[in-house]
Amino acid sequence: MNGKISKSERNTILNNKAVIYLIKEDYGKAVEILKPLIDLRKSDYEEIDYARIVDNLGYAYFKNNEKEKGYRLLNEALIIRDSLKNDTQLISSFVHLSEFYEDDNLILAKEFAEKALKSAKKTDSPNDKMESLKHLIDLSQPRESKKYFNDYIKINDSMNIINQMSKNQFAKIRYDNNLEIEKNEKLKLEKNLISLIFLGFGIISLLIFFLIRSKNKREKLKIAYTTETRISKRLHDELANDVFNTITFIDTQDLQNPNNKEVILQDLDAIYDKTRNISKQTSEVITGKTFDESLNQLFMSYTSEQVNIMVQGLTSIDWVNVKENKQIEIYRVLNELLVNMKKHSGASLVVIRFESALKNIQIKYSDNGKGFEKEKVFKNGLLNVENRILSIKGKITFDSETNKGVKVNIEFPK
Structure with missing residues (x-):
């Protein structure tokens, strides 16, 4: 054997490198890596590998606000994968196209999410099922969304058990090696x-x-x-x-x-x-037009193998027209709720939904933790939460019983 790698292997390595940049949301860098690859001869690829690169480049263009280029490539990848009858690869195309249509055509977005779920069931991939269900939860009406949400929880709970078993096995290996x-x-x-x-x-x-x-x-x-x-x-x-x-x-x-x-x-x-x-x-709270990114980073910091945080409707809020002091107080309140969740409730799933009405913004927080008695609501450090909401002329209600989770409804004027 010699030390050289084939063109196909090299292209696979570059594609994987681009995927890392997609995960890091550096879409321009991903385009820079992937674009030269599709300019090569198709004979340098297996069809399934070529479709993967085309799909990733189309998604990168779309996320980089080059929607026309993105759509053309996403659709091309879908056609190739459909001809190959490869459900595993089709899932990625369906999910990307569902995301593509989320802002402009909810009907098509939901249809592609449903197709992704159907293919995920064929391949019996828990991660792909959960990814498809996430989109369907956001794209469906409340009653249907609740059904998808319950399906998501079942799969998530099963995955937690499997992950815990793997973690225990890893711990034993680590003990032996150390x-x-x-x-x-x-x-x-x-x-x-x-x-x-x-x-x-x-x-x-x-x-x-x-x-x-x-x-x-x-x-x-x-x-x-x-x-x-x-x-x-x-x-x-x-x-x-x-x-x-x-x-x-x-x-x-x-x-x-x-x-x-x-x-x-x-x-x-x-x-x-x-x-x-x-x-x-x-620490300082970054406000303004990137406030939704600050909130996303906050939620990600509390997400772990043990805790899954689902956020709905965050990008639908026009944060630019929300005063800076209100953004700061909302950030602090959500942080306090998550700190309380981590320290006291032992929840494995948190759902935070943002809704915009004519004059008000509503935030609905819920978790599946152990909850608390209503008369003891302020003993877990939540008195400060109420004071912050009152300071921006808002109102807040707590709904919780022992072992039945926590629900918090927040409403404040824009």
Whole structure:
């Protein structure tokens, strides 16, 4: 065998590289990589590989606001894949075309989403089923949307069980492989822990410094002082004891024991999460025309293998015409709800729906967590949520019972 790769292999590698840029939403870079590939002779490809590249380039053009080019290539890829009767590849074409028509032709968008679901059922691919159902939930009427939503939850729950089994198997392999790497573990852990704390304190100190410097009026300085006091209290209450306990554990326990090692790793993860959350909750909120992107980044930061967050209608809101102070308060309120979800409810699924009426904007939050008693609603840190909504002349209602999840309805004037 020689070290050279074939044209087909090279083109596959470049296509995969372009897919990474599509995931990163760098559509211009994806176009730059894929366009030269379709200019080559078709004889350099298998038909199925050529269709994949054409479909990806069409999707990149579409997402890069070159819809005419995008449609032509997406349709070409669909025709090729349909002739090959390849359901796995057809799913991608159907999903991309459904997304293409979402803004202009809801009927066609739904038809393609339904075709994607039908093909996904043939291939029995859980991930493809969930992707198709996501589109159908957004594109369907409430009653039908609820059915698709229930189907999504069933598949998601099954996937969680499979993922947990894989995770447990991986954990066993990791234990077996890490038993030989122990000599300098204790010193490294202490150094990493100290660096992590200094980093957290540094971030918080910088945030406080810029907050105080930028707000020179008396009322704003008072707010900055209140924020500083709250952050300092959180650092003391949430981090100081954890740091001390972890260092004590390191000093007193046998690190050769795999169980002890896992405890330390979990403690470090918890400390890092707390530090990151404090930083995130006090950082500047990017408002204006990209406010929906700020909210998407917030939701993504709480999405994990254990928690799935579904967002509906976010891009339908004209955020440019919503005042900056209202955008900031809505961001803080949603962050508080997600913090409460993560700390208290143990939910695996969160749905956040945005709706725009004539004069008001509505936000409906729900999760499938363990909920809480209505009379104790403000004991989980949600009093601040109500005060923020009242400050923008809005109203908020909580609906929850123990073990029945949480529903929060928010309404405020544009």
